[in-house]
Amino acid sequence: MEGRGRRLDRIFPVLLLAPVLSLFTVTNLYPVTYALILSFQRRTPWDLVGQWVGLHNYDVVLHDPEFWASLTRGFVFGFGSVAVQILAGLFTALVVRQRFRGKPIIVTLVLVPYIVPTFATALIMRWIFNDMYGVANYALFSLGFLQSYVSFFGDVSRAMPTLIIANSWQYAMFVTLVFLARMMTIDPNLYEMAEVLGASAFRKFRDITLPSIKGVFLLVILLRSIWMFNKFDVVYLLTRGGPLSSTTTLPILTYINAFDGHQFGIGAAIATLTFVVLAVFATTYFVVLKPEKEIVT
Amino acid sequence: MTDSPDKKMSRRSYLKYIGAGAVVVAAAGGAYYLTRPPPPKTVPLHFFTGESDPDSIKAWQSIYNEYLKTHPNVAVTDEYVAWEEEDPRIINLVSAGTPPSIWYCGDAVAAEPTVRGWIDQDAVGEVVAAAGIPEQNRRKYQGKDFIAPFMYEIVYMWYRTDVFEKYGVQAPKTWKDLLDVCETIDNPTGMRANAIVCGAIEASMEYSAPFWWGNGVRFMDYKDGDWQVTLDEEPYMSRAVETLEYLYELHKYSAAAPDWSYSELLDAFSTEKVAITYYIGARVLNVVIDRNPAIEFKMAPFQIPCPRENVTLGGIQGYTLFKQKDPEVTAAAKDLTEYMLTPAGVMPFLLSVPYHEIPADPKIYEDPTYLANPRISNHKDIIPFLKEMTAICRNWTTVLGPDKPLNPYLYNLCSEGNRLGAMQEKRVAGQESETIVKNAAQEMRDQLAELKIET
Numbered sequence: 001m002e003g004r005g006r007r008l009d010r011i012f013p014v015l016l017l018a019p020v021l022s023l024f025t026v027t028n029l030y031p032v033t034y035a036l037i038l039s040f041q042r043r044t045p046w047d048l049v050g051q052w053v054g055l056h057n058y059d060v061v062l063h064d065p066e067f068w069a070s071l072t073r074g075f076v077f078g079f080g081s082v083a084v085q086i087l088a089g090l091f092t093a094l095v096v097r098q099r100f101r102g103k104p105i106i107v108t109l110v111l112v113p114y115i116v117p118t119f120a121t122a123l124i125m126r127w128i129f130n131d132m133y134g135v136a137n138y139a140l141f142s143l144g145f146l147q148s149y150v151s152f153f154g155d156v157s158r159a160m161p162t163l164i165i166a167n168s169w170q171y172a173m174f175v176t177l178v179f180l181a182r183m184m185t186i187d188p189n190l191y192e193m194a195e196v197l198g199a200s201a202f203r204k205f206r207d208i209t210l211p212s213i214k215g216v217f218l219l220v221i222l223l224r225s226i227w228m229f230n231k232f233d234v235v236y237l238l239t240r241g242g243p244l245s246s247t248t249t250l251p252i253l254t255y256i257n258a259f260d261g262h263q264f265g266i267g268a269a270i271a272t273l274t275f276v277v278l279a280v281f282a283t284t285y286f287v288v289l290k291p292e293k294e295i296v297t
Numbered sequence: 298m299t300d301s302p303d304k305k306m307s308r309r310s311y312l313k314y315i316g317a318g319a320v321v322v323a324a325a326g327g328a329y330y331l332t333r334p335p336p337p338k339t340v341p342l343h344f345f346t347g348e349s350d351p352d353s354i355k356a357w358q359s360i361y362n363e364y365l366k367t368h369p370n371v372a373v374t375d376e377y378v379a380w381e382e383e384d385p386r387i388i389n390l391v392s393a394g395t396p397p398s399i400w401y402c403g404d405a406v407a408a409e410p411t412v413r414g415w416i417d418q419d420a421v422g423e424v425v426a427a428a429g430i431p432e433q434n435r436r437k438y439q440g441k442d443f444i445a446p447f448m449y450e451i452v453y454m455w456y457r458t459d460v461f462e463k464y465g466v467q468a469p470k471t472w473k474d475l476l477d478v479c480e481t482i483d484n485p486t487g488m489r490a491n492a493i494v495c496g497a498i499e500a501s502m503e504y505s506a507p508f509w510w511g512n513g514v515r516f517m518d519y520k521d522g523d524w525q526v527t528l529d530e531e532p533y534m535s536r537a538v539e540t541l542e543y544l545y546e547l548h549k550y551s552a553a554a555p556d557w558s559y560s561e562l563l564d565a566f567s568t569e570k571v572a573i574t575y576y577i578g579a580r581v582l583n584v585v586i587d588r589n590p591a592i593e594f595k596m597a598p599f600q601i602p603c604p605r606e607n608v609t610l611g612g613i614q615g616y617t618l619f620k621q622k623d624p625e626v627t628a629a630a631k632d633l634t635e636y637m638l639t640p641a642g643v644m645p646f647l648l649s650v651p652y653h654e655i656p657a658d659p660k661i662y663e664d665p666t667y668l669a670n671p672r673i674s675n676h677k678d679i680i681p682f683l684k685e686m687t688a689i690c691r692n693w694t695t696v697l698g699p700d701k702p703l704n705p706y707l708y709n710l711c712s713e714g715n716r717l718g719a720m721q722e723k724r725v726a727g728q729e730s731e732t733i734v735k736n737a738a739q740e741m742r743d744q745l746a747e748l749k750i751e752t
Contacts, residue, residue, distance in 0.1 A: 008309065044747070045392040046413075131554050132561070132570055148486070154496060154554030156726060242497055243555040244722055259385055260713065262747070 039268035050265070057269035066245065066253065067270065071277065074249040077164060078229035084168040085224055086217075089175025094205070096176065097183055114173035122237035125166035129153055153239050156246045163247050167234045171227075175220055182216040183209065222285050226278055250274045337370070340629040344375040345390070345397035347383025347406070350580075356649035357401075364636045371629050381499045384712065391415050396619035398630040399637075403612035404436045404444050405708045408694040410619075411443040412705040412750050417620045418443050420631050424618070428638040434613060434657045438703050445634060446615030447643050449655040450578050451686045452507055452601065453609060459595040460488065460572040468599040472543055475602055479550035482572055489552035491573040492565045493544060494718060495725045496555025500562055501718025502711060504575040504601075505544060506610040509717065510696055511603025512540045516711065516741070519701050526710075526745060529738035534731075536605070541730040544721050555722050567592075575601065577610075579652035579679075586672060593675075598682055600689075611690025613657060640666075652676065655683050706748055710741045 039057055043050035061067050096107055113121070129136050129152035137149040152162040186208065194204045232251035235241065241248035241256065248256070250270060258267025344361065348354075354377055361373050376397070378386050384406060390396050396415065400407070410416050418441035425435060425442045436444050456468060464482045469475035479490035494501040509516070514536045518527040527533055552571050553561070559576075563584045566574040569592065574581060579598075586593050601609060616634045621627045636642050644666055647654050651672040661667050662684075668674050691698070693708035711717055716737060723733045 005309075008312075012308065045388040048392055132552070132565065132568075151554035151556065154556035239556065242722075244497075244726055256714075262385075262388065 035268045035271055038265055039272045041265045043264040044262045046262075053265065057265045058273070061266060061269045061273060066248070067250075067273075069245070070248050070250050070253040073160070073247065074229050074251075074274075074277075076160060077167075077231070077235070077247070077249050078225050080160075080164040081168050081171070081228040081231075082221060082224045084164055085172040085175045085228075086220065088168060088172035089220075090179055092172065092176040093179035093183060094209075096180060110176060111173055113170045114177075116170065118170070118233045119237060121166075121170050122234055125169070125238060126153070129162055129166070154243055156244050159239055159243055159246050163235060163238055166238060167228070167231065170234075171224070175224065178216055178220055179213055182213045186212045218289055222282065226282065229278060229281075230274070250277075339370055339372040340623075340625050342371060342373045342398040342626065342630055342633060343395075344373055344399050344401070345378075345387075346376075346401035347378055347380045347386075348401060349377045349379055350650060352649040353646065353654075356645045360637055360642045360645055361633060363641070364633055368629075368632070371633065373633075381712070381715075384709070391619070394622075396621070398619070398621065398626055399634055400617050400619065401614070402444070402617060403450065403614045403692065404446065404695075405612050405693040407436075407444050407617050408438070408703050409705040409709060409748075409750075410617075411438045412703065415619055416443050417618045417627060420618045420627055421445055424616070424631055424634050424638070427635045430638075431658065436613060444613070444615045444617045445638060446613040446657055447638055448614050448647060448657050449611050449687055449690065450614055450653070451609060451611030451655060451683070451690045452504055452575060452577050453598050453682075453686055454573055454575045454601055455566065455581050455596050455598050457569075457572045457592065457595055458597050459592075468597070469602055471602050472604055476543075476546060479547060479573070483550040488569060489571045490550035491547065492553045492557070492562055492571045492575070493548045493551040493721075494553045494555075494557045494562065495544075495548050495551070495721040496557065497715040497719035497722055498556065498558050499712070499715055499718075500557060500559045501721060502715045503577055503610060505717045505721065506693075506711075507601040507603065507608065508544060509537070509540050510608050510610070510691070511601060511606055512536050512543075513605035514540055515697070517704060517707050519697065519704070524704055524706055524745075526738055526741045528741065529735050534734060537734045538730040541720060541724050541733060545724045545730075548721070548725055555718075555725070578650075578655065580650055582652060582676065583650050583672065598679055600682075600686065607689050608696075609686055609690050610692060611686060612692040614654070615657075640664075648673070652679065652683070655687060657687075659684065705750060706745055709748060710744055713744055716741070 038050075040052060040054060041050040042053045042056070092110055096103070096110055100106075116124075128134055131137065131149055131151040131154060134149075134152070136152065137146065140146045141149060150158065152158050190208050191204055194208060199207070229249075230251055231249070232255065235247055235249060235252055236255065239247045241252040251274070254267045254270045254274070257263050257270060261267075344357070346357075354375075358375065361375075365371060365373065376386075383402070387397075387400070387406075387410065391410070407416065411418065418438065421444065422442045424445045428445060428447075430445060430447070434446050435442055436446065460482055461467065461478070466478045466481055467474075469478050482488075483490035494504065513532070514528070515533045516526065516528045517524050519525075520527075528537055552565055557565075559580075562574055562576060563581060565571045566581055567584045567588045569589070582593075582596065585596065603609075616637060618627065618630050618634065621630070637646075643656075643661075644664075647656055647661065647667065648670050651670055656662065656667075662680055668677075693711065694704045695701075696707065697704070720733050720737055724730055
């Protein structure tokens with residue numbers, strides 16, 4: 001009796017975890033393994049069985065200048081987006097943290113961009129930056145910053161910065177939420193003491209707020225960088241990687257090769273290399289910056 | 298008072314009760330499943346198209362909903378994708394073993410699936426015969442029909458008659474005329490002369506084809522029993538460079554940016570940002586009537602000028618049927634398609650966007666039902682022009698003329714990355730035309746090697 005009870009005690013946690021593990025296997029482990037195997041094959045819609053080609057796909061991808069250019073653009077888009085999101089997110093968190101009338105309403109409005117579906121965001125941004133009717137052109141032209149209306153998403157030099165801004169509008173609020181949550185745990189007495197000692201707002205931010213949020217800061221950089229580097233939906237919806245491939249990042253390149261070029265093996269190889277890049281980045285990040293120490297403190 | 302330990306249920310008891318409950322539910326469900334009356338057998342049909350205009354979708358839905366009233370054993374699921382998603386989606390559906398039952402498309406996109414053996418040409422032939430489609434509208438591969446067509450979509454340009462009158466210019470007949478007119482009427486801070494899309498966008502591919510073909514450029518030719526890329530061979534190479542340079546000059550008077558799609562083209566003309574635009578058909582006219590009726594009667598169509606060959610891009614559109622595993626699906630698909638080709642099926646669609654869908658049967662222009670539509674009757678003056686365009690239009694599969702075999706590759710090679718627009722985009726960005734053309738030819742050859750169909 002007791003033995004059966006002990007067996008049940010051992011099996012029971014596994015039984016409870018089984019649904020989640022099954023879901024993880026089906027939605028994560030299986031597709032990732034499948035993609036890895038696909039990256040060693042030559043497979044097209046007209047040859048679904050495929051042929052084993054070993055490292056040929058990786059050889060083709062690594063010798064393709066477009067891969068390296070897309071990798072660079074990925075870093076530009078990723079780090080550019082993270083920088084804008086952190087600055088905007090931190091600023092918003094600092095503002096929203098203050099006491100003022102209508103704060104609950106403002107906080108709700110601040111969160112709206114994050115909950116708007118990506119497709120709707122892309123549509124809004126297309127209109128804001130439209131070269132004929134867009135409010136961005138209207139405002140910049142009226143203020144004298146532009147001599148005439150310009151194309152934001154259609155110009156090679158402007159497409160990437162515009163994309164970064166359009167993308168950051170939605171995700172900066174996530175950063176705001178994270179920073180706000182951390183700031184709420186800071187002892188308010190520290191600010192009172194600083195006030196008594198005559199510290200300016202900047203000193204209070206630099207000496208109290210910033211050290212307190214440093215751990216979260218580093219974590220946000222890691223997570224947002226990975227997510228932005230992997231971003232497909234907003235880029236595809238707004239520019240499809242154009243004009244002239246100026247916004248083609250690795251996820252877009254993967255899509256173009258797999259679904260426009262019908263080269264599933266090549267697409268899988270690019271996706272695998274993207275994973276490798278991110279894994280190297282994440283490992284370097286943890287080894288060099290040691291963010292876990294900041295979080296503990 | 299503390300709870301008696303006897304009243305607490307052990308974990309084993311919990312599991313026993315949950316298990317017993319699950320068995321009861323499963324038994325009840327199984328009993329219901331086994332004893333329920335069998336559902337009526339319906340034949341599922343999948344209607345698919347790359348046409349996503351809301352008015353056209355409504356027309357189709359009304360047509361087959363009418364059919365389903367008298368055919369309750371048929372169930373239709375419809376799928377409307379964006380134009381540029383059509384081809385990849387077809388490939389994915391066929392690869393997955395679930396091809397659509399009925400596909401509304403143009404003969405250009407239907408060519409490759411036909412040559413690959415995906416189309417049930419026997420079934421299509423029976424539908425064509427039942428619909429009485431005249432010989433000049435039939436499209437065949439190896440002697441058998443591969444599409445049951447009923448209308449055309451043709452590329453031409455629209456211009457503002459009042460603006461032309463104001464500047465004292467006429468509708469252009471030559472390339473030089475067009476450039477001169479644009480130079481005369483262009484106002485960089487007001488209404489621009491034209492809208493020449495210069496990006497790797499689907500809109501640019503369709504309108505620019507008549508410029509290339511009209512200048513005698515052959516992207517491919519049928520030589521030594523096979524289709525080969527000839528874009529970088531003389532005389533086509535120098536004609537291609539000439540065309541690219543001409544489009545670059547024309548773009549100097551254009552409002553269009555590289556990211557413009559069809560909707561920007563329509564908006565630009567209907568909101569009077571440009572005096573000349575191109576479009577596939579008369580959707581421009583319908584958009585103007587809906588949004589800016591003040592200029593409805595101040596616009597007229599004209600043919601894209603052609604220096605060397607009198608041709609424009611136009612495709613015949615209709616229905617085609619994929620090979621199915623289930624003969625009942627084939628039979629039901631044929632029946633529904635035949636219905637959709639009757640006047641009851643054709644007229645709602647032709648009138649969903651008047652004049653945009655050009656009837657393949659010229660008798661429809663005299664049909665009282667057709668002429669009763671106000672937009673049709675108010676603009677009857679463009680009918681002779683449309684008949685002219687119908688006579689000279691060719692598409693990607695027949696661009697070299699009817700005496701050459703069907704070309705199943707050209708549409709794909711040019712739509713891949715929207716090649717024609719991509720070439721213009723590079724020219725506007727400052728690259729050399731000759732380099733652009735040579736690179737495009739090589740890319741097409743590389744792609745052709747992947748696409749080659751063994752026949």
